[in-house]
Amino acid sequence: MITLARLLLLLLLFLVLFLSSSASKAASAVSQDEDSSSASSIISRFRQYLQINTAQPKPNYHEAADFLISQANSLSLESQVLEFVQGKPLVLLKWPGKKPALPSILLNSHTDVVPSEHHKWAHPPFDAHLDSATGNIYARGSQDMKCVGMQYLEAIRKLKASPSFRQPLRTVYLSFVPDEEIGGHPGAEMFAHSEVFQKMNVGVVLDEGLASPDDFYRVFYAERSPMWLVIKATGPPGHGAKLYDNSAMENLLKSIESIRRFRAAQFDLVKSGSRAEGEVISVNMAFLKAGTPSPTGFVMNLQPSEAQAGFDIRVPPAADHLSLEIRIAEEWAPSSRNMTFELGQFKQKASVYDKFGKPMLTAHDGSNPWWGLLEEAIKNANGKVGKPEIFPASTDARYFREQGLPAIGFSPMANTPILLHDHNEFLNKDEYLKGIDAYESIIKAFASFDERTSDDESKAEL
Numbered sequence: 001m002i003t004l005a006r007l008l009l010l011l012l013l014f015l016v017l018f019l020s021s022s023a024s025k026a027a028s029a030v031s032q033d034e035d036s037s038s039a040s041s042i043i044s045r046f047r048q049y050l051q052i053n054t055a056q057p058k059p060n061y062h063e064a065a066d067f068l069i070s071q072a073n074s075l076s077l078e079s080q081v082l083e084f085v086q087g088k089p090l091v092l093l094k095w096p097g098k099k100p101a102l103p104s105i106l107l108n109s110h111t112d113v114v115p116s117e118h119h120k121w122a123h124p125p126f127d128a129h130l131d132s133a134t135g136n137i138y139a140r141g142s143q144d145m146k147c148v149g150m151q152y153l154e155a156i157r158k159l160k161a162s163p164s165f166r167q168p169l170r171t172v173y174l175s176f177v178p179d180e181e182i183g184g185h186p187g188a189e190m191f192a193h194s195e196v197f198q199k200m201n202v203g204v205v206l207d208e209g210l211a212s213p214d215d216f217y218r219v220f221y222a223e224r225s226p227m228w229l230v231i232k233a234t235g236p237p238g239h240g241a242k243l244y245d246n247s248a249m250e251n252l253l254k255s256i257e258s259i260r261r262f263r264a265a266q267f268d269l270v271k272s273g274s275r276a277e278g279e280v281i282s283v284n285m286a287f288l289k290a291g292t293p294s295p296t297g298f299v300m301n302l303q304p305s306e307a308q309a310g311f312d313i314r315v316p317p318a319a320d321h322l323s324l325e326i327r328i329a330e331e332w333a334p335s336s337r338n339m340t341f342e343l344g345q346f347k348q349k350a351s352v353y354d355k356f357g358k359p360m361l362t363a364h365d366g367s368n369p370w371w372g373l374l375e376e377a378i379k380n381a382n383g384k385v386g387k388p389e390i391f392p393a394s395t396d397a398r399y400f401r402e403q404g405l406p407a408i409g410f411s412p413m414a415n416t417p418i419l420l421h422d423h424n425e426f427l428n429k430d431e432y433l434k435g436i437d438a439y440e441s442i443i444k445a446f447a448s449f450d451e452r453t454s455d456d457e458s459k460a461e462l
């Protein structure tokens with residue numbers, strides 16, 4: 001016979017069992033949370049992303065997209081995959097703001113990396129080897145620019161866990177775009193021209209920068225526009241032993257001498273410290289093509305009737321493009337010397353003006369509130385900011401600047417050698433973690449920024 005007392009005792013026992021099991025569940029959830037925010041799990045997620053082989057020309061984009069979407073899910077971010085070109089997914093994530101009418105923040109990064117010569121690396125480029133003595137993480141993409149893509153996500157993880165923040169005022173978007181390393185057409189370019197992009201009402205874009213060997217982070221407000229120049233000389237062919245004027249080789253060499261003098265003068269400005277690398281016109285010879293092939297190499301006793309040379313030229317936005325083109329036509333490939341030239345634009349037609357006809361520069365003075373916010377936010381995260389620079393090569397930022405948007409190039413890597421596209425590309429794990437703090441501070445500042453309030457405030461001051 002079951003007495004009332006026994007029944008009560010049984011009930012009590014059940015209650016105790018139930019409570020203790022739910023308590024242990026809660027405890028394990030807490031430890032999981034702590035675990036996902038620990039430095040070791042942050043590093044392990046970075047390494048996981050680095051281990052996905054997204055090297056051109058055959059990037060494993062779908063694996064990268066799956067990984068990024070799983071990250072987005074763990075952060076409760078909205079996600080969608082856009083394919084402007086089949087097989088080239090662009091992952092777009094959204095963290096909705098409390099005031100969705102305000103222009104949004106776009107955090108852009110590319111998912112592809114350049115190829116590597118595996119045998120010249122100390123550690124395989126897709127192992128993401130973490131050197132225990134130095135903390136360096138070796139991988140293709142560790143600097144360019146999988147670091148940045150993951151740092152955005154980790155910064156959001158921190159902000160979501162921070163009781164003083166939790167939700168942005170402005171909507172924050174993250175785009176993980178394909179094919180930056182081969183010109184960005186199916187990625188950032190088509191994205192920036194898309195209807196989806198229009199609807200996002202983007203107010204400011206963050207994109208990649210470069211590592212800095214010293215204490216100061218580098219920030220970029222513009223980039224040089226690339227120009228490919230191929231010059232071609234023709235002249236009468238002749239015996240290898242004959243001295244005569246106007247051979248194709250002689251005519252080409254005169255041009256090369258002239259181009260070399262120009263290059264040296266530009267380089268001297270950099271060497272003397274009077275100009276930064278991004279502020280001069282760089283000219284580098286990319287190929288030389290001449291000679292009459294023979295089974296063992298080239299015919300030696302013959303002066304050829306044609307010779308060509310190709311140059312990679314990078315022009316800063318403020319340079320005088322017209323005078324450069326005159327120089328090319330009159331000195332580097334003059335028709336009077338029987339020379340012709342083609343101005344093959346690198347990758348695509350790179351205009352120096354945005355769609356409103358303004359130079360493609362992001363203002364870095366008081367007229368652009370984002371610039372001040374960025375510098376302030378980096379300082380608040382104990383980072384130092386160098387003086388604004390022009391990016392020496394090309395990035396996807398140009399597609400956003402083309403739309404008239406402010407775009408800032410920034411990859412938080414101080415005290416780091418510049419190894420993008422080089423063998424043994426690495427990033428130190430502590431530097432990576434510091435970069436997350438910088439982004440946490442920047443995203444917080446950007447996403448909380450209410451133009452109307454600050455306008456009102458400045459009016460009140462007047």
Ligand SMILES: *[C@@H]1O[C@H](CO)[C@@H](O)[C@H](O)[C@H]1NC(C)=O
Pocket residue numbers: 235236246247251336337338
């Ligand atoms: C250009 O080509 C013409 C025709 O072959 C030739 O007569 C002339 O000498 C050449 N001039 C130079 C500067 O090479």
